[in-house]
Amino acid sequence: MQRYAHRHLSLSKTLTFGFISIILVGTILLMLPISTTGGNETSLLTAFFTATSANCITGLTLVNTALHWTFFGKVIIMLLMEVGGLGFMTFTVLLFLFMRRKLALTTQLLTKESLNLNNLSQVSIVRWVISLSLIIQLVGAALLFVDFYPRFGLSKGIGYSIFHAISAFCNAGFDLFGNSLISFRNDPYVLIVISILIIAGSFGFLVWQDLLLYHKTKHLSLHTKLALRTGSVLIILAMIIFFISERNFHFDQSGSFFDRLVNTIFMAITPRTAGFVTVPYNKLSMAGILFTMALMFIGGTPGSTAGGIKTTTVGLLVIQSWATLRGNRDAEFGHRRFTQENIFRALTLVFVALVILGVAIIILTFTETVPKGFGLEYIVFEALAAFGTTGISLGLTAHLTVIGKLIIIALMFIGRVGIYTVMFSILNSEHPAKGYRYPEESVLIG
Amino acid sequence: MQRYAHRHLSLSKTLTFGFISIILVGTILLMLPISTTGGNETSLLTAFFTATSANCITGLTLVNTALHWTFFGKVIIMLLMEVGGLGFMTFTVLLFLFMRRKLALTTQLLTKESLNLNNLSQVSIVRWVISLSLIIQLVGAALLFVDFYPRFGLSKGIGYSIFHAISAFCNAGFDLFGNSLISFRNDPYVLIVISILIIAGSFGFLVWQDLLLYHKTKHLSLHTKLALRTGSVLIILAMIIFFISERNFHFDQSGSFFDRLVNTIFMAITPRTAGFVTVPYNKLSMAGILFTMALMFIGGTPGSTAGGIKTTTVGLLVIQSWATLRGNRDAEFGHRRFTQENIFRALTLVFVALVILGVAIIILTFTETVPKGFGLEYIVFEALAAFGTTGISLGLTAHLTVIGKLIIIALMFIGRVGIYTVMFSILNSEHPAKGYRYPEESVLIG
Numbered sequence: 001m002q003r004y005a006h007r008h009l010s011l012s013k014t015l016t017f018g019f020i021s022i023i024l025v026g027t028i029l030l031m032l033p034i035s036t037t038g039g040n041e042t043s044l045l046t047a048f049f050t051a052t053s054a055n056c057i058t059g060l061t062l063v064n065t066a067l068h069w070t071f072f073g074k075v076i077i078m079l080l081m082e083v084g085g086l087g088f089m090t091f092t093v094l095l096f097l098f099m100r101r102k103l104a105l106t107t108q109l110l111t112k113e114s115l116n117l118n119n120l121s122q123v124s125i126v127r128w129v130i131s132l133s134l135i136i137q138l139v140g141a142a143l144l145f146v147d148f149y150p151r152f153g154l155s156k157g158i159g160y161s162i163f164h165a166i167s168a169f170c171n172a173g174f175d176l177f178g179n180s181l182i183s184f185r186n187d188p189y190v191l192i193v194i195s196i197l198i199i200a201g202s203f204g205f206l207v208w209q210d211l212l213l214y215h216k217t218k219h220l221s222l223h224t225k226l227a228l229r230t231g232s233v234l235i236i237l238a239m240i241i242f243f244i245s246e247r248n249f250h251f252d253q254s255g256s257f258f259d260r261l262v263n264t265i266f267m268a269i270t271p272r273t274a275g276f277v278t279v280p281y282n283k284l285s286m287a288g289i290l291f292t293m294a295l296m297f298i299g300g301t302p303g304s305t306a307g308g309i310k311t312t313t314v315g316l317l318v319i320q321s322w323a324t325l326r327g328n329r330d331a332e333f334g335h336r337r338f339t340q341e342n343i344f345r346a347l348t349l350v351f352v353a354l355v356i357l358g359v360a361i362i363i364l365t366f367t368e369t370v371p372k373g374f375g376l377e378y379i380v381f382e383a384l385a386a387f388g389t390t391g392i393s394l395g396l397t398a399h400l401t402v403i404g405k406l407i408i409i410a411l412m413f414i415g416r417v418g419i420y421t422v423m424f425s426i427l428n429s430e431h432p433a434k435g436y437r438y439p440e441e442s443v444l445i446g
Numbered sequence: 447m448q449r450y451a452h453r454h455l456s457l458s459k460t461l462t463f464g465f466i467s468i469i470l471v472g473t474i475l476l477m478l479p480i481s482t483t484g485g486n487e488t489s490l491l492t493a494f495f496t497a498t499s500a501n502c503i504t505g506l507t508l509v510n511t512a513l514h515w516t517f518f519g520k521v522i523i524m525l526l527m528e529v530g531g532l533g534f535m536t537f538t539v540l541l542f543l544f545m546r547r548k549l550a551l552t553t554q555l556l557t558k559e560s561l562n563l564n565n566l567s568q569v570s571i572v573r574w575v576i577s578l579s580l581i582i583q584l585v586g587a588a589l590l591f592v593d594f595y596p597r598f599g600l601s602k603g604i605g606y607s608i609f610h611a612i613s614a615f616c617n618a619g620f621d622l623f624g625n626s627l628i629s630f631r632n633d634p635y636v637l638i639v640i641s642i643l644i645i646a647g648s649f650g651f652l653v654w655q656d657l658l659l660y661h662k663t664k665h666l667s668l669h670t671k672l673a674l675r676t677g678s679v680l681i682i683l684a685m686i687i688f689f690i691s692e693r694n695f696h697f698d699q700s701g702s703f704f705d706r707l708v709n710t711i712f713m714a715i716t717p718r719t720a721g722f723v724t725v726p727y728n729k730l731s732m733a734g735i736l737f738t739m740a741l742m743f744i745g746g747t748p749g750s751t752a753g754g755i756k757t758t759t760v761g762l763l764v765i766q767s768w769a770t771l772r773g774n775r776d777a778e779f780g781h782r783r784f785t786q787e788n789i790f791r792a793l794t795l796v797f798v799a800l801v802i803l804g805v806a807i808i809i810l811t812f813t814e815t816v817p818k819g820f821g822l823e824y825i826v827f828e829a830l831a832a833f834g835t836t837g838i839s840l841g842l843t844a845h846l847t848v849i850g851k852l853i854i855i856a857l858m859f860i861g862r863v864g865i866y867t868v869m870f871s872i873l874n875s876e877h878p879a880k881g882y883r884y885p886e887e888s889v890l891i892g
């Protein structure tokens with residue numbers, strides 16, 4: 001236990017301070033004169049915000065990415081996204097492998113069947129994760145090039161294809177068109193390619209592995225089953241709700257029914273947590289905005305490029321709550337029961353996320369101004385978009401005060417690196433277990 | 447375990463269906479012609495809504511209590527509040543005593559020291575709770591009469607004193623002045639008496655007992671310590687925040703500094719979960735509205751007349767989360783550690799509350815209209831006021847659609863009777879434990 005805590009803490013610290021270092025390097029590079037186009041200036045805070053947003057693959061921007069940054073600046077942003085997306089996936093693989101070994105040594109809970117990783121070494125798994133990610137992004141870029149070449153010509157076409165394939169797979173949400181994908185809303189081909197890249201990125205390496213090895217193993221782990229089930233339920237639910245709430249985009253009369261269908265599907269997928277938009281979110285109905293917030297809070301699968309509290313967390317808690325309310329002893333799914341530690345971790349995560357968001361939002365209501373026509377959602381949406389690393393905006397980000405920018409930067413960082421990882425590092429949570437324990441006592445609840 | 451589940455379920459069912467029966471009787475009585483003043487009419491839905499609001503001591507109203515109801519109608523509402531407030535406290539005593547016995551029998555976890563109830567029989571405790579409550583209300587009414595007699599004369603003075611003492615102690619929030627306590631905002635005496643009644647009611651019987659027996663025992667239970675600590679932290683925090691956010695009521699230039707101070711204190715106390723107001727909530731700043739929502743969600747102490755997820759729940763979870771993030775094994779407070787079951791129950795309660803509120807709010811965004819000048823807070827505030835049985839309103843309740851009314855009724859009921867109690871009853875959660883258990887497996891979280 002002692003040793004486990006130590007190792008876990010070192011990994012947490014490595015990730016936290018690794019990310020901070022990369023962001024600082026990115027900030028310096030973005031502040032170089034060759035990063036900014038003529039006539040524009042980049043303040044320290046703008047560079048810091050942009051580097052954080054790119055490295056934490058959030059996608060919130062203070063300046064127009066297409067116009068403000070030079071080719072060099074755009075390459076820096078692209079590299080920050082790629083390092084952020086792949087770096088995090090790789091780290092999760094390492095942490096997972098380490099935890100699995102610890103579990104296998106101490107409790108023998110995880111069998112070969114449930115993980116299918118035993119025959120691969122640590123290095124080969126990391127290599128495998130990175131190769132697979134690069135291949136998917138390359139195929140995505142090639143598919144985008146088919147559409148972008150006629151539009152933008154060869155060199156711009158190649159650049160745009162690579163940039164947006166990376167941005168989509170990493171769930172980053174940065175774009176070079178100045179208005180996200182709004183000009184592609186009647187181009188179902190691009191939207192479908194981008195959607196597939198987003199979903200592929202938000203799966204995470206465990207799901208990918210299970211899917212790719214399924215022809216051999218004929219087995220999916222509990223993690224994969226739960227992630228896929230929760231993910232599809234959410235997408236279907238989102239489609240139904242957006243179909244009703246936006247009445248099939250009543251505010252946009254152009255486009256065929258098929259185009260609108262694709263836009264609705266895109267709208268159900270993008271809050272987990274890609275951040276590309278095809279419709280202006282400030283024109284959505286209150287129900288549409290609220291449900292988007294819920295989707296941003298939930299996010300994607302752990303160990304993927306997606307943010308949020310994660311689909312598995314929500315799926316597990318729904319199953320567990322239902323079991324508790326039904327008076328059942330075990331929370332069961334797919335002929336397995338969840339471990340107590342697992343449930344505990346999920347519940348604590350949700351509570352801590354709520355506290356952090358609550359404090360951030362209250363500070364923002366003090367420092368920021370809500371424009372006419374908006375209410376509380378204007379601030380809450382932005383905080384969730386940052387914490388969930390989704391990066392959609394109702395408009396606040398462009399008008400943030402200095403304190404507001406710093407809070408959004410902090411939310412992006414905690415949201416991406418993870419509450420547990422950041423807190424373990426900051427609080428230096430490595431304590432020798434005390435030699436005594438207090439007696440137990442209960443309080444009344446609920 | 448089997449027997450425990452059975453007994454627990456019977457108690458839950460008794461409470462759920464007991465409350466429903468009382469509400470239905472109240473609805474019928476309020477529909478009688480002698481309940482409604484001349485010129486007004488009471489629809490079934492209005493009577494049902496009012497009876498639910500009174501019995502669940504929420505205080506949200508569709509009609510002006512002072513003008514719409516006759517003396518007879520007002521007495522019915524008063525009785526519904528008293529039965530709701532005391533009935534619930536009494537039930538909690540019974541449930542608590544039963545659980546204590548079960549625990550004492552099975553695990554010997556609770557010692558005489560930690561509860562101080564062992565020397566009292568079940569009946570005498572219930573009698574004690576009811577007597578104490580009635581005495582406090584009577585003293586409160588007498589204190590209010592000092593102010594109300596000169597204002598309203600003898601008979602009206604007596605009636606108003608009793609009605610508002612009950613409404614305050616039961617944290618009900620009904621008033622006979624037509625605009626809550628706004629006309630008393632420059633009358634610190636009334637505000638202070640009402641505040642003390644609110645706090646007294648929101649303590650709950652365990653805290654009362656500990657405090658009253660302290661001269662003998664020199665000991666406070668963990669429950670009492672945690673409830674008092676969390677409660678005072680919240681009130682002080684609320685005062686600081688409201689002082690800043692409302693800049694000492696900049697929108698109200700009348701009144702001395704002392705009056706404004708009393709109003710700020712009142713504003714910090716009333717969301718837990720009394721529902722009396724001295725300032726129009728729709729004039730508050732966004733920060734003030736948001737923090738009021740947080741206070742309504744938290745509410746008071748379990749086993750009291752207050753609603754919400756309860757101070758002990760929040761206090762326990764803050765301590766537990768901090769311990770988890772610090773890497774400590776135990777969540778400790780006052781030289782005790784909380785039981786795992788206790789923490790688990792608290793975490794699940796918060797998650798289920800969020801899911802229920804989330805679903806209710808999404809439906810309300812579909813059915814209700816947000817007026818100009820407001821945003822999402824207009825709907826969320828009302829849902830929290832109903833669920834937390836606080837009963838403050840930004841204005842939605844008066845304009846609710848039929849579906850909206852039914853949802854608010856459901857929220858008031860679940861919020862008062864309790865998520866666990868209602869769900870256990872509805873789902874008939876009594877299952878023989880299965881003879882087998884599935885193997886354990888973990889998923890990735892966060």
Ligand SMILES: [K+]
Nearest residue numbers: 058172275390
């Ligand atoms: K994003």
Ligand SMILES: [K+]
Nearest residue numbers: 504618721836
């Ligand atoms: K109330």
